[in-house]
Amino acid sequence: MQSYAQKPILFIGAKAHLGNGKVIENSVISIQNGKFEIVADASMIRIDPNAFDTIYKVYNNHIYPAFIAPNTTIGLTEIDAVRATHDYAETGGINPNIRSLIAYNTDSKIINTIRTNGILIAQVTPQGGLISGQSSVVYLDGKNWQDAVLKADDGIHINWPNSYYKTGWWAEPGKTKKNKEYQNNINELSKLFLKAKAYSSSNILDLRMESMQGLFNGKKNLYVHANSVSDIRDVIEFFDKFKIPNITIVGGEDGDEVSTLLEAKNISLIINRVHRLPKSQDCRIDEPFTQAKKLSNNKIRFCLSYSGDMEAMGLRNLPFTAGTTVTYGQKYEDAIKSITLDAAKILGIDDKVGSIEKGKDASFFISTGDALDMISNDIKHAFIKGNQIDLNNHQKDLYNKYKK
């Protein structure tokens, strides 16, 4: 694992968005041994400047905890159209044992273009099949995957079958049809989980079964990708039966409609890309934009993702999708929370990251303007575990070359 920076550094004057819903207008923040030390209001505290190696005077700037991008293929893909660069979807439907971490390419050219916009942590997630495999959470910095890892094999991803599917394509949508394979797929899953439960008392090694054991004792999260109301209800019922402790719904386009159930079962959501088209032609045109606000109103814990087309290279727009939720009713600091602390809680990494609080990793960045708005997002410094990271990238190089 990458080491923590040793030197004490001080940042004064910035508006600090702590990630936990709180904001300090004029902040003093210090880091020591790569962790946050002082997090305070400048008017409430006296500081001895001599105690710090470096002091950043960042008046009128904003400080944010590292933005976290869950459910993404970053590092597993380089160019969409080039199959040789794809390492996110294994063949076969049931792959709980495969691990994204070891395929994560720390030198993917895409990574440096993402962190320039404030995203410093990602859940690298495999795709495809009924059980896609295991994700890991990484820092978007490091020389190899051991270096980058923040939480290895944090959970297993299941693609819950869709009970209905849409026909046509975006330009000419067709009718919605029932999926006749739905029940068969559920039966298959059911058999698998029964088997996995029985396996715990066996002494034969089976890679698939072995990999699933963590789900029953809560050591691993279970991420179930499902979108419609009825599918989400079925998911909850299904895994209740198997007493799986840590379930998160990924996608959750209808999530706000099952709030009561989610709240009762204490289940969180990783929601689909906010910048998407409404579910159907009859839906409110701003339906994807207002979902965050509705979930907040219903007190459901959720975080934003950028999954979908071109999700790796487009990931740098995640902060702006949080901005859109503010335009459509979400409180600003709650929007920040939906890409920081709540994401950390859902991924089980909030002991280390997700907010600017004493004792947590000093992984954060400074923007001269509001980081959720594209006209003002301008990251001047970014730190991972107290180490300042390089904000240059392939694209800036080309820019400088051709700018003359």
Add this chain to the structure above:
Amino acid sequence: MRTLKIFLILIFCNKLQAQEVFSIEGVKENFIPIYAFTNTKIIATPEIEYQNGVLIIQGKKIISVGEATDIKVPDEAVVFDLEGDYIYPSFIDLYSDYGLPKIKKDIYSYRPQYERNTKGAFHWNQAIHPEIDACDNYVNSEENRKSYLYNGFGVVLTHQKDGIFRGTGACVALSQKSESENLLLPKAASIFSFKKGVSQQKYPNSLMGSIALIRQTFLNTEWYEEQKNQNNLSYNAIIENKDLPNIFILNDELDYSRVQKIADEFEIDFVLKGNGKEFLRINEIIDTESPIILPIDFPKAYEVNNPETTEWITLSELKLWETAPYNPSILSKNNIEFCITSASLEDSKDFLKNIRIAIKKGLNKSDALASLTTTPAKIIEIDHLCGTIEKDKHANFIICSNDIFEEGKIYENWVLGEQNVVNKKQTNDFRGYYTFNSDEFNNAKIIIKGEKSKPLIIFKELDTNKVNLSISDNNINIFDDNGSFRGIGKIYNNKISGRYQNKSGAYYEFTMIRDSLLDDPEQNKITKKHNSLAIPNIWLPNKAYGFEKLPIKENIIFNNATVWTNEEKGIVENYDVVISNGKIIATGFSLEAEKFFPNTEYKTVDATNLHLTSGIIDEHSHIAISRGVNEGSHAVTSEVCIGDVINPNDHNIYRQLAGGTTAAQLLHGSANPIGGQSAIIKFRWGESAENMKISDAPKFIKFALGENVKQSNWGDYERIRFPQTRMGVEQIFYDAFYRAKEYKKTWEEYNDLSRKEKLNTPPPREDLKLNALVEILTSEMFITCHSYVQSEINMLIHVADSIGFNVNTFTHILEGYKVAEKLQEHGAGGSTFSDWWAYKFEVNDAIPYNAALLNDAGVITAINSDNAEMGRRLNQEAAKAVKYGNTSQEDAWKLITLNPAKLLHLDHRMGSIKTGKDADIVLWTANPLSVYAKVVQTYVDGKLMFDIEKDKKIFKRDLKEKMRIIKLMSKEKKSKIKKLKPDKEKHYHCDTIYEHED
């Protein structure tokens, strides 16, 4: 199980003609009897009825018809007393493939087929086969014949339902006579469609490709007629069949205006076979002035018990279900001539049911009859033979128990003077109170009641649960359900006598004497339902967010706005803008509205704290296109036009308006080096396809370079088409333009001929592909070229410079920043993505600073969407030019307004807030470049197309409408309900290539 209870009895085989072309075996039947039908109501034509009519026929023909008082029944006639039954002319169906062999599709091959795979002197495209004559393949088909007879049809126009130029259809009578006698007209009509059918040839794979192919084929025909050097059987057939009626098969209501354009161009009158949704675009359908062949396969109700699954049914489907049965009535109220076909019904038994539904929804009976008889007869020019009951016409008629449009049951369907029994008429009435006697039973009481043709029996003395009765003519069969009583008998006067077998096997004689008739035999008759005649509201378009009434051009003063003028003044605060008649008429500080509108009404919009901009223009969009954005077959398809296939019903139009986008260039895709012509439209939601087009917009065409055109990502089978490399792409352009130059010269030489010389010289062949390229050479058409890497951009500039044309716009142009100077020199603009990259190998060097760098280099630069989702928040994409490359906010805003207007040569009327320009205006809650900005209102041509407050109300209205129709649906009878169930429909993906065949 589906069983058609049809009993066919052949009485005589009539041959009226004295001579015949076939040989006669054995003894010839010479006596041709006369049949007289008396005591009947004859509906002879939609206008003429004989209350107490007589019909006399001999052989195939009608001898006379009229009121009994006027007609003398000849002594030698066989007389049928119809006891008050009704006679109608039998029906004619113009859309049928009766008696023709099934068409087989070739086994799908992964290897694309660009050329014909069958030999012969035919058209190069296998979907064009005008030489196929249905009459060559027609044979009588007993099974299909029965189902037509059952529904009252006597004559059909049959053709092979395959291909674009389908060939001719044959007019065929549905008698049991030989094919020669049934064939009334071997070539009755030519048939066309937009669907290529079983042909596996690549071209065309889009609707616009089909349209271009049809036009080119007609143009070729004009040229072919004048030449003498070659023979092609397909063209020969087109010429030979020129004077036949032409029938065009359409897919949807938008196809009407598409066919109309072809009809106008080539001066062809088409009869249009519709799809039952004509009411959705009734005005455009009136404009075609064409007769219509109408299916009546009204949609079935959905099961709506589960609220969540009901959500999947769109409001548009619900509204269609409610209004479709009114379609025939709406057409007839608009004086549109139409005939009805029984085709496309899931169950052919629904035919008469649906006709009756249409009657209940307001279609009047005489129009209904005309649509089934005289109109189709007139269309295929057999009205001298069929369609009415008149002297000398074919004896084609149906005998019904009552009014066919109410509840009349068809008893008999006579075709060419030949009787076909459809439903046996029950002449004997068995109903009444009986006394039953046998050795086992003494004076047992029995009641027979219910319907005359299907009575029930009550036989209490019989020791079983259920007693059944079946009757036929004067025969009766009584049997119980455990085999202990099985009897048969005959009725004579009021006495039935017969015998039965009991469970021990012994036979007993019995008699049943009718003591009295029933008091009221009709008591079980169903009371008539009253249906509402009010046509449900039809919105424009008829779906969620559709307008009840189209918005009008308003007089408005916007007060106190922050105005992004895109003019010298820049961004001005506390500024006023006045619009009227679709135009901006004034801008300035503290304007007084009264000055501009002294005597007219106007609206004041307080725009304090709001930002006002001109509407966003999307240089590159693919929304609102029907059935294929790519003619992705040939390498050069400059003949196809997006303008032919605009889909004004796409709900993405409304969504774009809600994001402040008011106009877009709808581009052909990028599947070929020279793609198709684009359409530049304003998002005039609710209007027709034609009305969406910007009237004075110049012509544009899509070119493309790189991975898509060399089919790099199309899979391993697509390695046949030239080009497969960037090297080949260059050669495609040179070749195309050399051919275009030669073509241009040929025409110029022809046009220079004197009038006299022209008389002796046939004109050159007109070629749509080359026409477009010539227009590029003469600067009448502009190029938007999909491009990525610098080498190919350089290449096209070089080709253009050496051939002598200009590239107006490079679209995408993600490496444009590397060749900005060259673009500027050539005079090309760039329309790019804000930050897309890494989706293909060729976009590895795409950078988000591209727009800023191009703009700084003086290249006219735009940011476009190419995506329905991004098209509704292009303001955010423009803002990224501020972030990446420090573009000024004023310049960034121009990237999506004034600059695309310039690229499209529309900046004289769009793209800025300036007096005289179009009132395409957007009001924003905040700086429009900010992620926090929301659209408050969007105007197009001074018409309010989107309003954030109205939008909420419209959503509520839609929900209310949905619930209203769901309520109606839940009342629907179980038998009419369709479940949301899986079916075999294709699942399209968002691929570049889209086959528009269903």
